[in-house]
Amino acid sequence: MDDDREPRWTTIGRSVAYEGRVRLVEHTVLLPDGSRTSFDVDESVPFSVAVLVVDGADVLLSRQYRYAIDRWIYDLPGGGGLADEDPLHAAQRELEEELGIVPDDLRHLHTFFMNPGRAAWPTHLFISTAGFAWTRPDASDPAEQVRLARMPLAELDALIAQGLVVDPPLMVARAIAAVKGHLPPLRRV
CATH class of the missing domain: 2.40.50 (OB fold (Dihydrolipoamide Acetyltransferase, E2P))
Known part of the structure:
Protein backbone atom coordinates (compact mmCIF):
# COMPACT_ATOMS: atom_id res chain seq x y z
CA MET A 1 0.00 0.00 0.00
CA GLU A 43 14.59 5.84 -18.26
CA SER A 44 15.15 3.98 -21.54
CA VAL A 45 11.50 3.72 -22.60
CA PRO A 46 8.22 5.19 -21.38
CA PHE A 47 6.95 1.63 -20.76
CA SER A 48 7.29 -1.93 -22.00
CA VAL A 49 4.66 -4.45 -23.05
CA ALA A 50 4.44 -8.24 -23.28
CA VAL A 51 1.65 -10.48 -24.53
CA LEU A 52 0.63 -13.96 -23.38
CA VAL A 53 -1.10 -15.69 -26.31
CA VAL A 54 -3.21 -18.71 -25.39
CA ASP A 55 -4.28 -21.03 -28.21
CA GLY A 56 -6.37 -23.85 -26.77
CA ALA A 57 -4.13 -25.93 -24.46
CA ASP A 58 -0.99 -24.24 -25.83
CA VAL A 59 0.76 -20.94 -25.35
CA LEU A 60 2.60 -19.14 -28.15
CA LEU A 61 5.93 -17.82 -26.94
CA SER A 62 8.99 -16.13 -28.35
CA ARG A 63 12.30 -17.95 -28.47
CA GLN A 64 15.19 -15.49 -28.60
CA TYR A 65 18.90 -15.27 -28.02
CA ARG A 66 19.63 -12.82 -25.21
CA TYR A 67 23.18 -11.56 -25.47
CA ALA A 68 23.34 -10.11 -21.94
CA ILE A 69 23.00 -13.62 -20.47
CA ASP A 70 24.42 -15.50 -23.49
CA ARG A 71 21.49 -17.90 -23.85
CA TRP A 72 18.43 -18.69 -25.85
CA ILE A 73 15.32 -18.21 -23.71
CA TYR A 74 11.56 -18.46 -23.89
CA ASP A 75 9.85 -15.16 -23.33
CA LEU A 76 6.74 -13.26 -24.31
CA PRO A 77 6.55 -11.23 -27.49
CA GLY A 78 6.89 -7.60 -26.54
CA GLY A 79 9.18 -4.64 -26.24
CA GLY A 80 9.40 -0.96 -25.52
CA GLY A 81 6.56 1.42 -26.08
CA LEU A 82 6.97 4.62 -28.04
CA ALA A 83 6.39 8.05 -26.47
CA ASP A 84 3.25 8.72 -28.57
CA GLU A 85 1.83 5.20 -28.22
CA ASP A 86 -0.59 3.73 -25.70
CA PRO A 87 0.26 0.32 -24.18
CA LEU A 88 -2.51 -1.58 -26.02
CA HIS A 89 -1.33 -0.39 -29.44
CA ALA A 90 2.30 -1.09 -28.49
CA ALA A 91 1.33 -4.66 -27.52
CA GLN A 92 -0.52 -5.17 -30.82
CA ARG A 93 2.46 -3.76 -32.78
CA GLU A 94 5.04 -5.90 -30.95
CA LEU A 95 2.99 -9.09 -31.29
CA GLU A 96 2.62 -8.56 -35.03
CA GLU A 97 6.27 -7.54 -35.53
CA GLU A 98 7.77 -10.40 -33.54
CA LEU A 99 5.49 -13.37 -34.21
CA GLY A 100 3.24 -12.25 -37.08
CA ILE A 101 0.12 -12.58 -34.91
CA VAL A 102 -2.86 -10.23 -35.14
CA PRO A 103 -5.08 -11.06 -32.14
CA ASP A 104 -8.88 -11.06 -32.26
CA ASP A 105 -8.84 -9.85 -28.68
CA LEU A 106 -6.18 -8.33 -26.49
CA ARG A 107 -6.95 -7.55 -22.86
CA HIS A 108 -4.90 -5.91 -20.16
CA LEU A 109 -3.75 -8.54 -17.66
CA HIS A 110 -1.49 -6.75 -15.19
CA THR A 111 1.05 -3.94 -14.80
CA PHE A 112 4.23 -4.31 -12.78
CA PHE A 113 7.70 -2.80 -12.52
CA MET A 114 10.48 -5.13 -13.64
CA ASN A 115 13.18 -3.40 -11.59
CA PRO A 116 11.62 -0.79 -9.29
CA GLY A 117 14.97 -0.20 -7.60
CA ARG A 118 16.54 1.29 -10.76
CA ALA A 119 14.07 1.49 -13.67
CA ALA A 120 11.27 4.06 -13.90
CA TRP A 121 9.12 2.32 -16.49
CA PRO A 122 6.24 -0.11 -15.98
CA THR A 123 5.66 -3.34 -17.90
CA HIS A 124 2.10 -3.77 -19.13
CA LEU A 125 1.07 -7.39 -19.61
CA PHE A 126 -1.70 -8.35 -22.01
CA ILE A 127 -3.44 -11.64 -22.77
CA SER A 128 -5.07 -12.97 -25.92
CA THR A 129 -7.32 -16.03 -25.66
CA ALA A 130 -9.93 -15.70 -28.41
CA GLY A 131 -8.09 -16.43 -31.63
CA PHE A 132 -5.88 -14.57 -34.05
CA ALA A 133 -4.84 -14.18 -37.67
CA TRP A 134 -1.36 -14.72 -39.07
CA THR A 135 0.70 -12.16 -40.93
CA ARG A 136 4.40 -11.89 -41.73
CA PRO A 137 6.71 -10.95 -38.82
CA ASP A 138 9.04 -7.97 -39.27
CA ALA A 139 12.59 -9.32 -39.59
CA SER A 140 14.20 -5.93 -40.29
CA ASP A 141 16.26 -5.81 -37.06
CA PRO A 142 19.16 -8.29 -37.43
CA ALA A 143 19.82 -8.17 -33.66
CA GLU A 144 16.28 -9.37 -32.97
CA GLN A 145 15.97 -12.94 -34.18
CA VAL A 146 12.63 -14.08 -32.82
CA ARG A 147 11.27 -17.59 -33.30
CA LEU A 148 7.74 -18.72 -32.59
CA ALA A 149 7.52 -21.46 -29.95
CA ARG A 150 4.21 -23.29 -29.52
CA MET A 151 4.17 -25.08 -26.20
CA PRO A 152 1.60 -27.02 -24.17
CA LEU A 153 0.80 -25.19 -20.94
CA ALA A 154 1.89 -28.25 -18.92
CA GLU A 155 5.34 -28.07 -20.54
CA LEU A 156 5.64 -24.35 -19.72
CA ASP A 157 4.71 -25.08 -16.10
CA ALA A 158 7.37 -27.82 -15.94
CA LEU A 159 10.02 -25.46 -17.35
CA ILE A 160 9.07 -22.79 -14.81
CA ALA A 161 9.25 -25.32 -11.95
CA GLN A 162 12.65 -26.54 -13.14
CA GLY A 163 14.02 -22.98 -13.20
CA LEU A 164 14.48 -23.04 -16.96
CA VAL A 165 12.25 -20.01 -17.60
CA VAL A 166 14.12 -16.85 -16.62
CA ASP A 167 11.97 -14.13 -18.21
CA PRO A 168 10.09 -12.19 -15.49
CA PRO A 169 7.14 -11.06 -17.67
CA LEU A 170 6.50 -14.67 -18.74
CA MET A 171 6.48 -15.91 -15.15
CA VAL A 172 4.34 -13.01 -13.90
CA ALA A 173 1.87 -13.36 -16.80
CA ARG A 174 1.51 -17.11 -16.19
CA ALA A 175 0.83 -16.60 -12.48
CA ILE A 176 -1.56 -13.65 -12.92
CA ALA A 177 -3.46 -15.44 -15.72
CA ALA A 178 -4.04 -18.33 -13.31
CA VAL A 179 -5.08 -16.08 -10.42
CA LYS A 180 -7.56 -14.25 -12.67
CA GLY A 181 -9.03 -17.51 -14.03
CA HIS A 182 -7.75 -17.18 -17.62
CA LEU A 183 -5.58 -20.31 -17.19
CA PRO A 184 -5.64 -23.23 -14.75
CA PRO A 185 -3.40 -23.00 -11.67
CA LEU A 186 0.27 -23.79 -12.10
CA ARG A 187 0.80 -27.52 -12.11
CA ARG A 188 2.91 -29.15 -9.47
CA VAL A 189 5.86 -30.98 -10.99
Missing part, protein backbone atom coordinates in the same frame (compact mmCIF):
# COMPACT_ATOMS: atom_id res chain seq x y z
CA ASP A 2 1.15 3.50 -0.79
CA ASP A 3 1.13 5.68 2.31
CA ASP A 4 1.58 9.42 1.76
CA ARG A 5 2.78 9.75 5.34
CA GLU A 6 5.93 7.78 4.62
CA PRO A 7 8.97 9.94 3.75
CA ARG A 8 9.95 10.30 0.10
CA TRP A 9 13.00 11.55 -1.73
CA THR A 10 12.86 14.92 -3.48
CA THR A 11 14.46 15.32 -6.91
CA ILE A 12 16.50 18.53 -7.08
CA GLY A 13 18.33 17.89 -10.34
CA ARG A 14 18.63 15.53 -13.30
CA SER A 15 21.20 14.97 -16.02
CA VAL A 16 21.60 12.30 -18.70
CA ALA A 17 24.52 10.08 -17.67
CA TYR A 18 24.38 7.87 -20.78
CA GLU A 19 22.20 7.69 -23.86
CA GLY A 20 22.29 4.96 -26.48
CA ARG A 21 19.87 2.06 -26.76
CA VAL A 22 19.66 2.50 -22.97
CA ARG A 23 19.10 5.88 -21.32
CA LEU A 24 20.47 6.36 -17.80
CA VAL A 25 19.62 9.55 -15.95
CA GLU A 26 21.52 10.68 -12.87
CA HIS A 27 19.13 12.17 -10.34
CA THR A 28 20.36 14.44 -7.57
CA VAL A 29 18.03 13.88 -4.65
CA LEU A 30 17.37 15.24 -1.22
CA LEU A 31 16.81 12.42 1.28
CA PRO A 32 14.29 12.70 4.13
CA ASP A 33 17.12 13.36 6.63
CA GLY A 34 18.21 16.43 4.59
CA SER A 35 21.30 14.89 3.00
CA ARG A 36 21.93 14.84 -0.76
CA THR A 37 22.91 11.92 -2.93
CA SER A 38 22.85 10.87 -6.57
CA PHE A 39 20.86 7.98 -7.95
CA ASP A 40 21.00 6.51 -11.47
CA VAL A 41 17.63 5.64 -13.02
CA ASP A 42 16.97 3.68 -16.22
